[in-house]
Amino acid sequence: MKPPGHAADDEPDTWHVLQAVTSTSRANILADIVGHPKGAPSVDELSKTNPSLEKDTIRGHLSVLRDVGVVEELTIPAGERTRGYPYKFYRLTRQARELFDANGLFPEDAWKRQYDRLTKDAEMRELERMPRPVPDPDTSDDDRSEELTAD
Template identity: 55%
Template sequence: MHPPAEAVGRDSTDATDEEFDTWRALQRATDKKRADIIADIVGHPQGAPSVEELDYMNPPLSSDAIRRHLNTLQDAGVVRVREFEPGNRLRNFPYQFFELTDNARELFDQNGLFPEAAWQRQYEAVEKTSRIRDVETMPRPDG
């Protein structure tokens, strides 16, 4: 498990450049299921979807499987968690959101992986329920 982050819009910090293992990050990110999750993170209008949104976009995966993949990506320094403090949570809405780390975005850009414009068009083309649209547009914790 990961230690909780500390601030109001809490987020786990990027690994330092010395700690970020590009080879490990690429290995973890190019697994088909994890690559699909990353594509949805990149394509998300706010760049920080919740597990609920990722679950909707990846019907073959359970929410538990998505969480396991997110943990793997977090361990590799590819994604970080942003979450609301307990007192700032909206009832019946997610409180955790996942975004790419700066190191991962730079690595993907250098290697032509996960181009934002293409994945944003793909994400927008998916028909969504009103619940998913509501979650998609809700505020995110400060990063």
């Protein structure tokens, strides 16, 4: 039996995806993902841009967004992690970008301009400079690895 809101090919249907992303908190998180300079912020970065939300609440919203196929999690392998720094990052899936573009949602240019206007402390600037993991082509939903490599 398929979970509610999933089409025959186990992909979430458009209605359930749009329903999930229109929650105010999830929409704000998505806007921050879209606007992020590397397109893949960590929970630490998302908590700085959403100070009214606890990190566990952000993780819960990200879980919902993962379940409906809107975001994917990128993880730095255990041997490559830096102590005290995030090792999980979140980016839009290719399918989500296509759906949003088709419906005029989360325009990348507008949200990048908005994100650039944020006042950022030294910690936030340091977090933004962190290299992001390169998605595994066998498990990732697309081939945007070039935009997620270190500067």
